[in-house]
Amino acid sequence: MRDPVLTGGTNLTKAVIVAIALATVGFAAIQYKASVTGQPIPGNISPVGVHIAIGAFMFGIGMVIAGGCASGTLMRVGEGFSMQWLSLVFFIVGSVWGARDFNYWKPTFIDGSVKIFLPDVLGWFPALVVQFGLLMGLFILADWFSNRKSLEK
Known part of the structure; x- marks a missing residue:
């Protein structure tokens, strides 16, 4: 987009x-x-629930701040855009933080959500x-x- x-x-x-x-x-x-x-x-x-809406909202905010999604950030880092290094650092921090808190999100929101195929x-x-x-x-x-x-x- x-x-x-x-x-x-x-x-x-x-x-x-x-x-x-x-x-x-x-x-x-x-x-x-x-x-x-x-x-x-x-x-x-995958289940569909409130966790998708929360994640999409957070992802959208991150994309606006970073000027693109994760793949766009990685591409720009490879092209030498120094401002994207800051985005990459916070992308890594957010990923680690999300992995750390996944054990809270899974039973609280994900497991009880409806799976739609x-x-x-x-x-x-x-x-x-x-x-x-x-x-x-x-x-x-x-x-x-x-x-x-x-x-x-």
Whole structure:
């Protein structure tokens, strides 16, 4: 999301959306085969709860302060941006602190939360339609945003 806002370019955004779509095909095939044969579904089906909202809020604040996410910070450190070293230090401190407090968060918030696996809720075909529909919508939005920016010039 950084590139469309800062530079108006959406090539990387669209490439990530296509990569997620391709990964969805592979993961869905593996998971569907497991469900049909009665095996446990591979992958991590994580609970959804208040811990997600709190983590997303904290992550968003950190991204604004740092000027990007963790991968962006690591990329900029490698490019020689000295201000990102400070972000990296606090990224490490926050990760260590989070790992230390995980034993509090897990039983308090995570264990009691509901696990949602979209194919169990909607069925396999509708779940894939929703997934690909959302990805297509994001791709069209990114393409529109890029075209809009180029028309303004």
